[in-house]
Every structure is written in structure tokens, then in C-alpha cells.
Amino acid sequence: MVNDKKEWFTIEKIDESTFAISEYKHWEETHCFLLIGEDKSLLIDTGLGVANILEQVQNLTDKHVTAVTTHVHYDHFGGHKYFPDFYVHETEQEWINGGFPLTIEQVRNFLTEEPCDFPKDFDVNKYSLFKGVPTRVLRDKDSIELGGRTVRVLHTPGHSPGHICLYEESRGYLYTGDLVYMGDLFAYFPSTDPVAYMNSIKKLLPLSVKRILPAHHDLNVPLSIIRDMDKAFSGLYESGKLKHGSGTFHYSNFGIKL
Numbered sequence: 001m002v003n004d005k006k007e008w009f010t011i012e013k014i015d016e017s018t019f020a021i022s023e024y025k026h027w028e029e030t031h032c033f034l035l036i037g038e039d040k041s042l043l044i045d046t047g048l049g050v051a052n053i054l055e056q057v058q059n060l061t062d063k064h065v066t067a068v069t070t071h072v073h074y075d076h077f078g079g080h081k082y083f084p085d086f087y088v089h090e091t092e093q094e095w096i097n098g099g100f101p102l103t104i105e106q107v108r109n110f111l112t113e114e115p116c117d118f119p120k121d122f123d124v125n126k127y128s129l130f131k132g133v134p135t136r137v138l139r140d141k142d143s144i145e146l147g148g149r150t151v152r153v154l155h156t157p158g159h160s161p162g163h164i165c166l167y168e169e170s171r172g173y174l175y176t177g178d179l180v181y182m183g184d185l186f187a188y189f190p191s192t193d194p195v196a197y198m199n200s201i202k203k204l205l206p207l208s209v210k211r212i213l214p215a216h217h218d219l220n221v222p223l224s225i226i227r228d229m230d231k232a233f234s235g236l237y238e239s240g241k242l243k244h245g246s247g248t249f250h251y252s253n254f255g256i257k258l
């Protein structure tokens with residue numbers, strides 16, 4: 001999607017109380033999602049942290065906001081500095097408190113890949129990773145209650161060890177983070193696990209999903225993609241290729257980078 005507006009963030013309404021807050025001016029096209037409940041709001045991921053996402057959130061809700069990250073990669077917790085109340089999966093609580101396995105130089109190199117068109121006041125040399133202690137540590141099958149809305153935690157490792165998807169059964173919304181999106185799926189970093197990735201996709205098959213809300217790229221994801229990804233991962237597994245270093249494999253609307 002091309003965004004020629006001046007603003008760094010683009011807001012799109014999913015429904016009356018659910019919004020996507022997107023960073024289309026950066027090559028990753030990251031999406032964060034704001035869920036407004038009766039008692040409080042939940043912000044799923046906080047983006048790159050190169051512009052103030054809190055201002056965007058405050059335009060949409062005056063309720064208390066808890067942040068939750070689908071996983072501790074820089075493009076998903078960059079704005080955590082604005083949200084002292086945040087949750088993270090137990091496996092990545094060390095990562096979010098200074099233990100992330102890449103150096104800041106490596107992170108800055110990813111961040112500044114083209115295309116990107118940063119806000120004028122952003123200085124990459126001052127970019128640092130958020131560090132903090134979560135207010136709640138999440139485990140598989142936990143629930144997050146927002147008042148009239150319940151979000152279930154699904155531990156879906158593979159892209160990263162503590163990756164979670166969030167499932168809102170009443171609306172059929174599945175927030176898939178970096179596990180499912182249209183584009184090349186990353187399963188080649190040393191901290192990824194391609195077989196765990198396959199098993200996490202299988203975990204999504206029984207859910208009654210009406211809408212997939214991914215953390216990157218096109219927001220209109222066909223529901224069939226979960227089944228297609230399952231077939232693709234299973235095929236690679238059966239042919240002995242589901243391991244680091246096998247290369248990139250292309251399918252109809254996604255790729256798998258091993």
C-alpha cells in the first residue's frame with residue numbers, strides 16, 4: 001500500500017472498537033492492533049519505535065492501555081517505552097529486558113534497509129532497544145480480559161521461541177504476528193526453529209477464524225493461507241528440507257526463508 005501522507009502512522013478501522021496502526025513508510029509495513037474493551041484497551045505490538053505511537057492510541061481510546069508483544073523483535077516492541085503496563089510470553093522475558101541476541105548495530109542495519117522514509121526528527125544513531133520488566137508473564141492458553149472482550153494466548157514458537165498468536169474467538173479474529181502474513185516468512189535466523197514453525201501453523205488449523213490480522217504487509221489475508229502454509233511446511237518437512245540453510249521457497253502468496 002502506498003501512503004503519500006506526511007504522517008508516519010496510518011490508522012485503519014477493522015470494526016468500531018478495533019484498529020490497525022500501521023507503519024507503511026518502512027519496508028516491513030508493520031501493523032499494531034488496538035482493541036478497545038469495556039474496561040481497558042489492549043495494544044498488540046508497539047511497532048518500530050521511531051515515532052510516538054502513544055499519541056495515535058490516545059486519539060482512539062481514553063481507557064487504560066496494556067501493551068502485549070507477539071514476540072520480542074525490534075519491530076514489535078519499539079514503542080513499549082510509552083506503555084509501562086506490558087505483557088510478554090515467559091520464554092522471551094529475558095529478551096525484553098536486555099537479553100535480545102542481536103547487537104544494536106545489527107538491529108540498526110535491519111531498521112535502515114530500503115525502502116524507508118523516517119520522520120525528520122528521527123536519529124538512527126540514538127535508536128536503542130527498550131528494556132523492561134513485564135507486568136504479567138504469559139503462558140499458552142492464558143486469557144487477557146478487556147471487559148466484554150476476551151483474548152486468548154496461543155504459544156506459537158518457530159519464528160522466535162516465545163512467539164504468540166492472539167485469538168479473539170467471539171469475533172473470529174486471529175492476530176498472527178510474524179507467524180502468518182503475505183510475504184517471505186523468516187525461519188532462517190539462528191533463533192528460529194523451522195520444525196516448531198510447522199507445528200505452530202498446525203495449531204491454528206482447528207480455530208474458527210473469520211479474519212487474519214497479520215503484523216506485516218497486506219491486511220487482507222485469505223483465510224486459506226493457513227491451510228496452504230501447513231501444506232508447504234509439511235511438504236518441506238517430508239522432503240528433508242525443513243532446516244536452516246535450505247534456501248527460500250516460493251508459494252502462491254507467501255515464501256518460506258530457511
Ligand SMILES: [Zn+2]
Pocket residue numbers: 071073159160178
Ligand atoms: Zn519477527
Ligand SMILES: [Zn+2]
Pocket residue numbers: 073075076178215216
Ligand atoms: Zn516482524
